[in-house]
Amino acid sequence: MPALDFWFDFASTYSYPAALRIAPLAATAGVAVRFRPFLLGPIFKAQGWNTSPFNLYPAKGRYMWRDLERLCAELDLPFRRPQPFPQPSLLAARVALVGLAEDWGEEFCRAAFRAQFGAGDRIDDSATIARLIAPFGVDPGEVLASAQSEPIKARLREETQAAQTQGIFGAPSFVTADGELFWGNDRLERALAWAVRGS
């Protein structure tokens, strides 16, 4: 089965529609998707940015919010502009790594994106995280402890390093088994098509 890595940061605006769209599109295309949360912060920092480029470049930021709003309306996805932006995504990324090693990771990712960009919740709040994972029949205390454990912290650092090594500079990004990189929610369909042809 063709494979595609889906790289995203929970704070990334266009990762929201991508995360919500990818599973059904991949199923239709017959592609196995691997969710790979990482942190854009260190990658941005290496480029000399201390926050999102959407904050650094106001005209681009204004456009992005309007574009995302239009896009969500088109996809029938709820949309609320998160405050603050970007949200610290460290905790959610670590929890996702715990869940992805079990069987509730992808569902958690979708729930976290919906909470942040659909309902305006703060995903850096452990109470929000506990509420989001409650339906998965796991113990919130244990998951949060596991998320802050050294192996998970190290894993997220390694994943972020791996993203950077593969040339990833933004999110969402998609990487096929033969190493083709596609950047942006609007490249999802092309990435899936490439995964099928290239495999």
Place this chain on the structure above:
Amino acid sequence: MPALDFWFDFASTYSYPAALRIAPLAATAGVAVRFRPFLLGPIFKAQGWNTSPFNLYPAKGRYMWRDLERLCAELDLPFRRPQPFPQPSLLAARVALVGLAEDWGEEFCRAAFRAQFGAGDRIDDSATIARLIAPFGVDPGEVLASAQSEPIKARLREETQAAQTQGIFGAPSFVTADGELFWGNDRLERALAWAVRGS
């Protein structure tokens, strides 16, 4: 008839496929397109950039060249990476303004994009420009003189200012009659659809 402004810089990579795609798509959609060349340079400069962000951020640049190559293959457009990049686009933009006030402007724009990104020609060379406008039955010397005249210089400055005032921060950009801004070759279809619905 619904209208759409197509804002582009001749040095802009993704403006190449947009310029080659827009006329047939707009004809099918029943939208009247206005070609509006402008200069990204002053807009980038206002953001603190002294060259293209694709040069300033190498990972993004590497991705863009590969993405553009894939895109051109998909569209069956010839592709050669221009050297140097970005090309000074001032002369081509001024010549386009001369042509757009007559009846050969759009054809010249397409020819200039093809020359630069398809054949590797330098569009800042007046010999290239003279060759490109030769098929239009105009006098190259007169056109080049007109392009360097004060009214055309002023007009390009005004257009660049108008782009910035409308919130444009990159190219290609599309603006509908009701002021909706769409950025990027991959937003062309949505911009046309909005132009039709919004009018």
